[in-house]
Amino acid sequence: MASLTATRDLMGTIDEIRQHLVAVLEAAKFKVKSVEGDTIKAQSGFSLTSLGSNLSVLLEQTDASTVRMVFNLEPRQKTVMTDWGRSRRELNRILELLEARLSPESSENDLQCPECHASVHDEDVFCANCGSKIA
Ligand SMILES: [Zn+2]
Numbered sequence: 001m002a003s004l005t006a007t008r009d010l011m012g013t014i015d016e017i018r019q020h021l022v023a024v025l026e027a028a029k030f031k032v033k034s035v036e037g038d039t040i041k042a043q044s045g046f047s048l049t050s051l052g053s054n055l056s057v058l059l060e061q062t063d064a065s066t067v068r069m070v071f072n073l074e075p076r077q078k079t080v081m082t083d084w085g086r087s088r089r090e091l092n093r094i095l096e097l098l099e100a101r102l103s104p105e106s107s108e109n110d111l112q113c114p115e116c117h118a119s120v121h122d123e124d125v126f127c128a129n130c131g132s133k134i135a
Contacts, residue, residue: 003074004087008095010067010102014038014059017067017102021057024097028090030055043076044090052076053087 010017021040022032030042038059044052058070071094073087111120111134118129126133 003072004084004091005073006071006091006095008069008071009062010069010098011065012067012102013065014061014067017059017069020098020101021059021069024094024101025055027097028094030094053090055091 012020018035018038018040022035025032025040025042028044030044033041033043035041040057040059042055042057044055053073053075056072058072060068060070062068071091073091075087111122112118113120113127113129113132113134115132116127116130118127120127120134124134
């Protein structure tokens with residue numbers, strides 16, 4: 001395996017998704033190198049366990065309200081043993097952050113935790129914020 005790919009469909013327009021994705025990449029310590037049309041290129045930084053990786057994301061509007069994101073993550077140093085588990089965690093983190101940003105605000109789904117009043121999803125059993133059981 002020379003690269004790690006993932007495909008994810010999200011509700012929204014390319015402009016919205018692109019804007020959120022750039023913010024999420026920066027929050028996840030990726031350096032956004034270029035945003036050209038529907039392609040975003042970014043690099044993760046050096047760390048103790050990694051020489052970093054190159055990420056490209058291709059955005060495609062598949063219908064009026066759906067954007068398909070195709071992620072491709074590859075190591076910057078192809079000769080170095082790559083920790084794909086780490087790369088997958090990195091990618092999953094980006095997707096989690098992005099989905100959290102895009103999830104409907106409490107105004108649309110105003111279920112609240114009875115204890116701390118954080119917004120919760122109707123399929124949740126426990127509050128993600130305080131851990132209380134949701135009736
Ligand atoms: Zn709570």
